[in-house]
Amino acid sequence: MAISAESFAYLSKMIYENSAIVVGAGKEYLVESRLRPLVAQNKFSSIEDYVRQLKATPFSTLHKEVIEAMTTNETSFFRDIHPFEAIKEHVLPEMIKSRASTRQLNIWSGACSSGQEPYSLAIMIREHFPMLSNWKINIIATDLSEDVLNIARKGCYRPLDINRGLPAALMVKYFEKQGVEWQVKREIRGMVDFRQMNLSGHWPSLPSMDIVLMRNVLIYFDQETKRGILGKIRRVLKPDGPLFLGSAETTFNLDDSFKRVVMGKAAAYRAST
Amino acid sequence: MRALIIDDSRAIRMILGKTLRGIGFEVFEAGNGCEALERLQEIGRADLALVDWNMPEMNGYDFVCSVRSKAEHADMRVMMVTTEAEITQMIKALEAGANEYIIKPFSKEAVVEKIQILGLIP
Ligand SMILES: C[S@@+](CC[C@H](N)C(=O)[O-])C[C@H]1O[C@@H](n2cnc3c(N)ncnc32)[C@H](O)[C@@H]1O
Numbered sequence: 597m598a599i600s601a602e603s604f605a606y607l608s609k610m611i612y613e614n615s616a617i618v619v620g621a622g623k624e625y626l627v628e629s630r631l632r633p634l635v636a637q638n639k640f641s642s643i644e645d646y647v648r649q650l651k652a653t654p655f656s657t658l659h660k661e662v663i664e665a666m667t668t669n670e671t672s673f674f675r676d677i678h679p680f681e682a683i684k685e686h687v688l689p690e691m692i693k694s695r696a697s698t699r700q701l702n703i704w705s706g707a708c709s710s711g712q713e714p715y716s717l718a719i720m721i722r723e724h725f726p727m728l729s730n731w732k733i734n735i736i737a738t739d740l741s742e743d744v745l746n747i748a749r750k751g752c753y754r755p756l757d758i759n760r761g762l763p764a765a766l767m768v769k770y771f772e773k774q775g776v777e778w779q780v781k782r783e784i785r786g787m788v789d790f791r792q793m794n795l796s797g798h799w800p801s802l803p804s805m806d807i808v809l810m811r812n813v814l815i816y817f818d819q820e821t822k823r824g825i826l827g828k829i830r831r832v833l834k835p836d837g838p839l840f841l842g843s844a845e846t847t848f849n850l851d852d853s854f855k856r857v858v859m860g861k862a863a864a865y866r867a868s869t
Numbered sequence: 870m871r872a873l874i875i876d877d878s879r880a881i882r883m884i885l886g887k888t889l890r891g892i893g894f895e896v897f898e899a900g901n902g903c904e905a906l907e908r909l910q911e912i913g914r915a916d917l918a919l920v921d922w923n924m925p926e927m928n929g930y931d932f933v934c935s936v937r938s939k940a941e942h943a944d945m946r947v948m949m950v951t952t953e954a955e956i957t958q959m960i961k962a963l964e965a966g967a968n969e970y971i972i973k974p975f976s977k978e979a980v981v982e983k984i985q986i987l988g989l990i991p
Contacts, residue, residue, distance in 0.1 A: 672978070672982065677985070755954065755972040755973070755974060755975070756974060756975065756976055756979075758972065759971050759972055759975050759976070759979035759983070760976070760978060760979050760982060761979075761982045761986075763969070763986050764959060764963060764967075764968075764969050764970035765963065767959070767970070768956050768959050768960050768963070771956075772956075773954070773955070773956060776954070
């Protein structure tokens with residue numbers, strides 16, 4: 597059931613306006629394969645039938661489902677390891693000194709998907725920084741998709757996901773079995789505050805951040821959106837706070853007030869003033 | 870680098886072998902713990918052993934205990950790759966000297982990431 601050019605154009609625009617995700621020409625196959633399960637689930641006879649209904653109704657869960665279906669939620673624990681090493685070896689030791697008077701750290705995982713990224717941070721802090729146990733550590737984790745946030749809040753992972761990037765020693769220490777799934781222990785879940793947030797929409801008020809991870813999400817956006825998001829990150833990030841991007845992402849040529857700083861095998865960005 | 874894959878399923882040995890060759894390992898195979906000890910004798914040493922738990926003759930847990938009781942393979946990294954998914958079982962294997970653990974079913978990415986965790990590839 598190939599999609600008509602008109603429907604594709606409508607979907608592409610609707611998705612862009614509500615998530616900034618760019619679904620350009622040539623991605624028809626992607627839209628078709630991601631929407632096919634929804635067509636059946638919502639009992640439409642075809643994608644065309646579905647699109648007709650979307651067009652006829654104001655923005656609703658029906659539209660939201662389409663957008664969520666177009667997000668790519670691929671992630672793993674300690675993904676690309678180097679940023680986590682950098683936080684462990686460079687960032688936190690420095691902040692333990694510089695924040696000694698307030699004893700508070702705000703960390704933001706923007707686009708956290710099903711939670712592996714913020715939980716990796718929480719586990720790392722528990723495991724390696726006992727001196728932070730009496731600090732106020734706020735890990736705020738946001739994503740556009742309610743579907744992935746529901747998984748994240750439960751912190752339950754299938755074997756296929758739990759195998760990804762998580763050292764066995766941490767797995768047995770910080771997880772509990774729930775049937776065949778693995779659930780992050782309550783003490784770690786309690787360290788992370790999951791919230792729904794659209795990076796391309798109006799930003800809710802966020803505390804001033806000590807560390808921001810905005811990894812593997814800018815790649816889905818166009819230059820203008822990336823630039824806008826980086827500008828807003830600059831406003832929530834403290835002057836000495838590092839921003840970590842995905843390994844294929846950069847601020848270069850987008851926002852040159854960010855300067856690249858090398859930390860071990862990772863690169864971070866700091867807003868120069 | 871050399872990897873020894875120890876599993877009684879030929880299909881699993883093939884899947885793991887393909888992944889390991891893809892990241893530069895020379896691959897050897899064994900169908901159970903006994904065969905694995907023989908294979909190690911023949912080839913002298915290996916950098917990595919991927920070990921199933923339930924196998925005939927000598928199971929993976931006994932293999933781990935056996936290689937860890939001798940000094941000659943002390944630097945060989947051992948990873949269990951098994952359907953045994955109880956936390957107590959995992960702890961038992963780690964305490965016996967296994968360095969990592971993968972639960973079946975697994976993806977190719979998971980195998981590569983775990984070998985990175987073991988420090989064998991960048
Ligand atoms: C590939 S995942 C990245 C997960 C994690 N940061 C990592 O690096 O492993 C991308 C995530 O971005 C989210 N996303 C896409 N568009 C978004 C938007 N406009 N606002 C917030 N999150 C968005 C998706 O829902 C998805 O979970």
